[in-house]
Amino acid sequence: MTDEIIRTEKLSKCYALGDIEVHALIDVDFTVTRGDFVAIMGPSGSGKSTLMHILGCLDRPSGGEYYLEGVPVGQLDDQELARVRSGKIGFVFQAFNLLPRTTALDNVSLPMLYGGRRPDRRLAEEALKRVGLGDRLYHKSNELSGGQQQRVAIARALVTSPSIIMADEPTGNLATQQSEEIMQLFQELNDDGITIILVTHEAEIGDHARRIVRFLDGRIVSDMPVENRVFASDLLSQGGATS
Template identity: 45%
Template sequence: MNGTPSPQGYDAPDRHAVVRLDDVHKVYGGSKNRVAALDGVSIGLPRGSFTAVMGPSGSGKSTFLHCAAGLDRPSSGSVHLDGVDLAPLNEKELTKLRRERIGFIFQAFNLLPALTVVDNVTLPLRLAGRRPRKAEVDEVIERVGLASRRGNRPGELSGGQQQRVAIARALITKPAVVFGDEPTGALDTYTAREVLTLLREAVQWGGQTIVMVTHDPVAASHADRVLFLADGKIVSALAAPTADQVAERMTHLGAWGDTSAAETPTHRREARR
């Protein structure tokens, strides 16, 4: 598993994976400034798993997340999410799928400042035309430890509490998968650990599927598996990782990334962020 990947990737993508990428390429630019942000990625992510995605700057990890979540369309290859092939969907259908089957957690929280905790958490349901059920809302807010802060607005909460609201908002629709883009990047070490424990519990006790892009080896160590990207390819993976193992692997990838960067234009690296 930790050796050189086969052309098919680390997993033979199967129909049981909640997220599946088959030979996905993502190319930016024209013939003179062509940038291959993803270069033939094939992977299956099992339901009820926690996957971290790491790599040097410019490795393609953000592009991987955007394509897997239907935020960006691959240039070729296919993406299936919860059994749905994303390729034939128009933008309206993609928006509906993301609203109903995907949760998102961002570094910047992205809460609406004028809304209370309850209103921020239930916003995805209301946007989908669904009436929030009080028992379900109470449950998810209690799970993230904010039962006493239901009526507070984001400006009255700490950064860690705001991220807890964002997690509750991501979980309220009971999505097939939650995508996190550096969800602990703006938090201190102690608060980040609390947030990661919440995500781990969502997988362990709630059967949630989480895919998280991160640069932090400690954050990655909470995952079941870490995928390492370099030059748009999955080049390595670790199961049941420790922070030290992740840091060591990243050190080698960082050296690879620096070598690669010296041989390629700056715009190539920037396009893969």
């Protein structure tokens, strides 16, 4: 297996709205190596979510190729695509997307059910402990703070042991302190070897990543390592975020 976990070649996405065509992605060549932590940035409408949906196998491109761990995703049928998605990728959304009035444990168990497996509550419990919610297993989503809800969503993404976590504005609905804690958690998961691709508007959030890729009008305009990276261990020593 190569070190390359994601590779796109001339990836494009075109939405047709009546007579108007929106070119959301234009000839995007994007590569991610295993273990990387990439922040995707760029103004509203520049194609970030469109890219994430395609990389996350939630949508298909209009043109170009997408290789996920060497597999040409474009040639998979819908069922195979769903299997790849549930096996390799964990997705985290801005709005948490938890089931309301449902316990943390049941929310985290869901992907196992969708993946056609018997939900293993021990695995769900383990995932919740990993995100620091071992003492909130039976809280319903509406009984948790925003930061805690996003932790449940991250545990839900983790429970199938994905090699990649993709997150679209995961801190967009959180206050600064909670955002820092969530980013610290992503860094810990990345230190454990999980590849992370995250969309954000905020420079402070991007600085937790190893690399920043900037989009403008559907194209990549820069791709650079993060110079002044914030490390999770620094946050701890500042007595700031805890998990």
